[in-house]
Amino acid sequence: MAKPASKKPASRKNATGPQRPRQRVAKGRRPLFMRDPDVDKLLAMIMAMTGEIALLRGRLDTHERLLAAGKPVTPETIESFLPDAASEAAREAQRQAMLTRVFRILAVAETQPQQPDISKLVDDAIKKSG
Amino acid sequence: MADRSTHAMFPDATHDEQVLQDFIKSLRIYASRNFHANNRALLKDRIEPQLRRKQGARAPSRKALREAFGREPTYRWYSAMLRTTQEMLYDTVGPSIERQLPDLIERSNALRGRLGSLQLNPDMPLPRYFEAIDYHCKPGSYQQELTADDVFPGAEFDRTYRLYSMGSYGPDLDGQGRQLIEWIQSRYPDLAPRKILDLGCTVGHSTLPYVDAFGPTTEVHAVDVSAPCLRYGHARAVAMGKAVHFSQQNAEQLNFPDGSFDLVVSHALLHETSHKAIRRIFKEAHRVLKPGGVMAHLDSISKDSHYDRFFSEWMAHFNNEPYLGSLQDEDFAAICKQAGFAASQCRFEPTVAQNYGGGAKTDAPVFAFMVIAARKTA
Numbered sequence: 245m246a247k248p249a250s251k252k253p254a255s256r257k258n259a260t261g262p263q264r265p266r267q268r269v270a271k272g273r274r275p276l277f278m279r280d281p282d283v284d285k286l287l288a289m290i291m292a293m294t295g296e297i298a299l300l301r302g303r304l305d306t307h308e309r310l311l312a313a314g315k316p317v318t319p320e321t322i323e324s325f326l327p328d329a330a331s332e333a334a335r336e337a338q339r340q341a342m343l344t345r346v347f348r349i350l351a352v353a354e355t356q357p358q359q360p361d362i363s364k365l366v367d368d369a370i371k372k373s374g
Numbered sequence: 375m376a377d378r379s380t381h382a383m384f385p386d387a388t389h390d391e392q393v394l395q396d397f398i399k400s401l402r403i404y405a406s407r408n409f410h411a412n413n414r415a416l417l418k419d420r421i422e423p424q425l426r427r428k429q430g431a432r433a434p435s436r437k438a439l440r441e442a443f444g445r446e447p448t449y450r451w452y453s454a455m456l457r458t459t460q461e462m463l464y465d466t467v468g469p470s471i472e473r474q475l476p477d478l479i480e481r482s483n484a485l486r487g488r489l490g491s492l493q494l495n496p497d498m499p500l501p502r503y504f505e506a507i508d509y510h511c512k513p514g515s516y517q518q519e520l521t522a523d524d525v526f527p528g529a530e531f532d533r534t535y536r537l538y539s540m541g542s543y544g545p546d547l548d549g550q551g552r553q554l555i556e557w558i559q560s561r562y563p564d565l566a567p568r569k570i571l572d573l574g575c576t577v578g579h580s581t582l583p584y585v586d587a588f589g590p591t592t593e594v595h596a597v598d599v600s601a602p603c604l605r606y607g608h609a610r611a612v613a614m615g616k617a618v619h620f621s622q623q624n625a626e627q628l629n630f631p632d633g634s635f636d637l638v639v640s641h642a643l644l645h646e647t648s649h650k651a652i653r654r655i656f657k658e659a660h661r662v663l664k665p666g667g668v669m670a671h672l673d674s675i676s677k678d679s680h681y682d683r684f685f686s687e688w689m690a691h692f693n694n695e696p697y698l699g700s701l702q703d704e705d706f707a708a709i710c711k712q713a714g715f716a717a718s719q720c721r722f723e724p725t726v727a728q729n730y731g732g733g734a735k736t737d738a739p740v741f742a743f744m745v746i747a748a749r750k751t752a
Contacts, residue, residue: 258496259519266472267514277454288458295397302393339400
C-alpha cells in the first residue's frame with residue numbers, strides 16, 4: 245500500500261515522493277498597520293467578502309451573456325464561456341465602481357480634517373434661518 | 375473558462391478561478407492607485423512641511439519618512455489594503471495551481487529539452503538572503519517544491535505576475551526586457567551581441583525578447599537559483615518557440631569561463647539580493663564579459679524623489695523585499711569601479727516609463743526604472 249502524503253507543508257528544494265500541500269502563509273509575522281490589530285483582520289475579511297461578491301456578479305454576468313447569445317446555461321457552457329474585450333471592459337468598470345462604493349468611507353475620511361464641525365454648521369444654519 | 379494563455383505551458387483556470395483572479399487585478403489597480411494618490415498628497419501637504427520644520431532642507435532618511443507616514447491614518451488604511459491585496463493574490467492563484475500541478479508537471483516534462491536546454495544543479499546552496507525571506511509575501515517563495523520535477527512556484531508566478539503588473543508588461547509579460555533592450559540599443563548602437571546572459575531570470579519573462587532582438591544568430595543563456603522556476607521557464611520557452619539555455623546558477627559565482635558573453639543583463643534582480651551580493655554580481659559580470667561587452671541592470675531605484683524612496687522603503691518592509699530600501703543608497707559608480715569597470719564607462723540613467731499592454735485594461739500605474747550599465751574596456 246502506498247504511504248499517504250505527508251500533511252506537513254513543503255518549503256524545501258529537491259522534493260520527491262507524493263505531492264505535499266503548498267505552504268499557505270508567507271514566513272514571518274504579518275505586519276499590522278491599524279491601532280487595533282483586530283481592525284487589520286476585519287479589513288482583510290471585508291476585502292475577501294468583496295471578492296466573493298465579485299465572483300457572484302461575474303457568474304451572473306456569464307449567465308446573462310450566454311442567454312443573450314441564445315445559448316443554454318449549463319455548467320459546461322459556463323466553463324467554456326470566453327468574454328470578449330467589450331464584456332471584460334464592462335466587468336472591470338463594474339468592479340472598480342463596486343470597490344469605490346465599498347471603500348467610500350476612506351475617501352470621505354480623507355476630506356475631513358479641512359471640514360468644520362457639523363454641530364457648528366447646524367447651529368449656524370438654525371441661527372441664520374431664525 | 376476563458377483560456378487567455380499565450381503559450382501551451384500557461385496554467386489553466388476554471389470560470390470561477392478566473393473571475394476571482396480578475397477581481398484581484400481590479401483590487402490591485404484600486405488599492406495601488408489610492409495608495410499612491412493619497413500618500414503623494416500626504417507627503418506634499420503634511421509630511422514634507424513637518425520634516426522641513428524638524429530637520430531643515432536636509433533630505434529625509436527613508437526611516438524618517440516611514441515613521442512620519444506611520445502616524446497618518448490614511449497611510450495606515452491604504453497600507454493595510456495593499457498588503458492584504460498581495461496576500462490575496464497568492465491565496466487566490468495558489469490553490470488553482472496546486473489542483474492542476476500533476477498536469478503542469480506532465481506538460482513540463484513532455485516539453486523538456488525540445489528547444490534550448492535546461493541544466494539543474496541540485497547540490498547548489500541557495501543564497502542566504504534568498505532563503506531567509508518569502509519574497510513578495512509569496513508563501514514558500516520562489517523555491518518551494520511540492521513533489522519531484524516540480525514547477526509550482528514558476529507556474530504560480532506566471533499567473534500572479536500577470537495580475538501584479540496589471541497588464542502593463544504586455545501579454546507575454548516581457549515589458550521589463552523590452553524596456554532594457556530599447557535602452558541598450560539606443561546607448562550602444564554598435565553593440566551586436568552574439569552571446570547574451572540574463573541573471574536571475576525566474577521563469578524567463580524578460581529573457582525571451584533577447585532571443586530575437588539582436589538577430590537570428592544570438593545565443594541566449596539565463597540563470598537563476600530556483601530549480602522549479604527554471605523547469606517552468608524552460609518549458610514555457612519551448613512552448614513559445616524560443617531557444618534559451620537555462621541553468622541553475624548563482625549570479626554571484628557563475629560557472630561560465632572568463633570572457634564568455636557580449637552582453638550581461640538583469641531585470642529587477644539587484645533589489646532581491648544584498649549589499650554584499652551586488653558587489654560579487656558586478657565582479658562576476660565583469661569576469662564573464664568579453665572585452666567591449668556590456669553589463670546592464672534594470673531596477674527600481676530613485677535617487678531624487680522622496681516619494682519613490684518612501685515607497686521603496688515600504689516595499690522592503692511590507693512586500694518582503696529587504697534590500698530594496700538600502701539599494702537606493704548604494705554608490706553604483708563605486709561598485710562598478712570595484713568590479714573592474716573603468717569609471718568613464720559606467721552609466722546610471724532612468725528609462726522611459728512605458729505601458730506595454732495597450733488597450734483600456736491597462737489603466738494602472740507604470741513605473742520608470744533605472745539602468746546601471748558599464749562597458750568592459752576593449
